[in-house]
Amino acid sequence: MSTDEPSNETYNPWTVVNLVFQHLTDAGLHPVLGEAGDPGAHAAGLLRTLGVTPAAHDSRLREAVRDELAELRALHERS
Template sequence: MPEETYNPWTVVNVVFHHLVDQGLHPTLGDGHPGDPAAELLRALGITPEAEGDARQKAAVHDHLAELRRSVFGEPEPPVSY
């Protein structure tokens, strides 16, 4: 039987709505919510995946841009007509 998967943010959203319905006011810290949300998921027995983390996506994007610059040089500015 294949392992069942869930979007981690959906799980966090369900938990938050449940807490709000109970009259609570949950927060995920003062900064980026990724780390506290990952801890919440781990507490629920769910292993968060890195590809769901926007910071990971941004880091990959920046690294690819750096590689392109090192291979092809600085990109030409866009041409506006």
């Protein structure tokens, strides 16, 4: 595929948010969700910049992401 052709790939922006939060937490940092607004919109923008179409949100996935972020916050509070 040439770089001039649009991509047909889709990806959930919350997966990107989760990946970034996990990376930051693994690095000993303490990311906070919500103080600077909804990170999903920024993640969707990043995906578009990379040529990937943000996928529609699935309520089950949203709930799983919310649970995982709560776990990360709990880990942060313990450290």
